[in-house]
Amino acid sequence: MKTQRTILSPSEFAWFQLGEKSLYDWQIECLEAIGLQGEGLAESLSVCSTGKSATARTGLPVAIAAANGSGKTAKVVAAAILWFLSRFPRGQVVVTSGSFRQVEKQLWPALRVHQKKFPAWTFLQTELKTPEGGFALGFSTDDPGRAEGWHPKIGSETDPVMIIVDEAKTVPDGVFEAFDRCTRVFQLWVSSPGKPWGQFYEAFHSLKKFFWTRKVRSDECPHIDPAKRARDLEKYGPDHPLYRSMHEAEFTEDAERLVLAPDRLAKALEGQPQPEEDGEVVAFLDFAAGRDENVLAVRRGNTVRIIKAWVEKDTMQAAREFVRLLKTEGIQPGQAWGDADGLGTVMIDAIAELGFYLNRFHGGQAASDPDEYANLIGEVWHVGATEIERGRINLGVLDPVTFKQISTRKSEWSENGKLRVESKDKMRAEGRHSPDRGDAVLGCIACGSRMSGAIRANSIHVPEANRDSFSNGLVTGW
Structure with a gap:
């Protein structure tokens, strides 16, 4: 039949x-x-x-x-x-x-x-x-x-x-x-x-x-x-x-564990403030090799933009490009922070050889608010995300890659009950890319002179009149 x-x-x-x-x-x-x-x-x-x-x-x-x-x-x-x-x-x-x-x-x-x-x-x-x-x-x-x-x-x-x-x-x-x-x-x-x-x-x-x-x-x-x-x-x-x-x-499963869930980020972008570029200038450099991206993000006042994100296997070529971009953007050495963990140390040294000295950021070091955060990178992500969600940062039109990186990293609790973020290795194991752009964006939000060498959730937003001028040299506590 x-x-x-x-x-x-x-x-x-x-x-x-x-x-x-x-x-x-x-x-x-x-x-x-x-x-x-x-x-x-x-x-x-x-x-x-x-x-x-x-x-x-x-x-x-x-x-x-x-x-x-x-x-x-x-x-x-x-x-x-x-x-x-x-x-x-x-x-x-x-x-x-x-x-x-x-x-x-x-x-x-x-x-x-x-x-x-x-x-x-x-x-x-x-x-x-x-x-x-x-x-x-x-x-x-x-x-x-x-x-x-x-x-x-x-x-x-x-x-x-x-x-x-x-x-x-x-x-x-x-x-x-x-x-x-x-x-x-x-x-x-x-x-x-x-x-x-x-x-x-x-x-x-x-x-x-x-x-x-x-x-x-x-x-x-x-x-x-x-x-x-x-x-x-x-x-x-x-x-x-x-x-x-x-x-x-x-799509909100596990959203209570995300540093900044996609729906919350989308809502923040809809209500972000008008751009005000007058004020502090902070650059953050995230380094990579192979398939991950080198990223330069810059904050001017309340405005954050990714200047460039690119893949470059040659360390010296990447270092030269960073220096070129920093000079083009008018960034002074004391305004620039570089991720000094892993490959970062080599990159920062290479950039120093080219005559540009960066503040070294070690995400694995102790947080400036050790009562709440297990390490510095966890503090930067949570504080930076809070600034975005509270409508204090203008991100412009956020590209899909950066949006995804910022909105898919999870919060974790350490053994001693302190807040942190999941490691990049864990993210890769679950099929998510290294959040290089997210690190750079949140890094330039959280780093800078208004912290006076420290990050605190209740003091990161300081009135313009109280911000001190920042020129060069290392800020302590990193």
């Missing part, structure tokens, strides 16, 4: 063939967005449910961030798979998740609910087969190699590939990159919101123009008890990351 090929759109298919007569508006929107990716593929199906001739693919890949318990797997992912194989019986569906339990215990049972409607199909534990050779295969992997090599064997009109990443927040970036090398026509990423970085997060931010996106709040899902929403709101408050993730579909 062959598959009865459908000409219905995905939501029509779910309604009429699967009997899903209680689809919510957002579920219909998402299913239709999935179907739009395939318009114009098969000549025999070129007249879609709207009655219009489809001659070219019009839809974007779909990314859905939905509140917990919204029904995204059972009502959207399962329906999309069954529709796809009914429309393209030789098609290939590849489904992965960060958890095999999600595939085995959530998605495949949702597919088997409709098993009797497809008597010619074979439903296995995590596989589905059609008589024509089409299939849906579910697996969980953190190995990008298993995510490669999915391509049509005949042609996109006959056996197109659909790739689905369920609970996408838990899937490593390498798996997404491997899927990018596949020849797929249909793509669906779906998950509850999670950490504010990674490929799923970027689909709603820096890569948003490449996706059709939908955030689904809990109040768009009538089956979710409003009393639970009210209880969680009373328990956690509207700004708590758990409430915002569960009910508002916002």
Whole structure:
């Protein structure tokens, strides 16, 4: 028995063939967005449910961030798979998740609910087969190699590939990159919101123009008890990351541990003060080698700008460029601070040989406020972030890289209960880049003459009249 090929759109298919007569508006929107990716593929199906001739693919890949318990797997992912194989019986569906339990215990049972409607199909534990050779295969992997090599064997009109990443927040970036090398026509990423970085997060931010996106709040899902929403709101408050993730579909997981969460940074940028460049001038140099960036940031008054960020493997070439930039910007030696940890010592020495002497900043040294902070770099990040959030710093139009670096570094507690920031090595291990631009921006905010050699959260904002003139030499306490 062959598959009865459908000409219905995905939501029509779910309604009429699967009997899903209680689809919510957002579920219909998402299913239709999935179907739009395939318009114009098969000549025999070129007249879609709207009655219009489809001659070219019009839809974007779909990314859905939905509140917990919204029904995204059972009502959207399962329906999309069954529709796809009914429309393209030789098609290939590849489904992965960060958890095999999600595939085995959530998605495949949702597919088997409709098993009797497809008597010619074979439903296995995590596989589905059609008589024509089409299939849906579910697996969980953190190995990008298993995510490669999915391509049509005949042609996109006959056996197109659909790739689905369920609970996408838990899937490593390498798996997404491997899927990018596949020849797929249909793509669906779906998950509850999670950490504010990674490929799923970027689909709603820096890569948003490449996706059709939908955030689904809990109040768009009538089956979710409003009393639970009210209880969680009373328990956690509207700004708590758990409430915002569960009910508002916002990427705020672990936000209570971020030095400056993305939503708070975005809000600060919307309300930043008018630029006032009269006043103190402070430069901060962050050094790197290889793929990390050398960065020069300068603060003039309340205005902070990144002058240049670039990759340079040759230490002396980088040193010469720093000196050139500092002189071009009119920076005096006493106004410039350089990260002296690691490679920084070599760079500062090289810059000194060129006749420009920097104040040495050692982030691992004791904080000037040791009662609160475990080390100096932790103090600089938290104090600098506070200055931004309180509307005292004008950052202008912040580029996406700098925005991401400032808003993805976490706070940590040391063994003795003092606040610090996570190490760069830990960030790299989690797939996040070294926050070189963030260090430079926050460094030039927190360093300078107004601290009189010390940083204190309650004294970093000093009236203009009380700021002392700073010319050159080392400031103590670093």
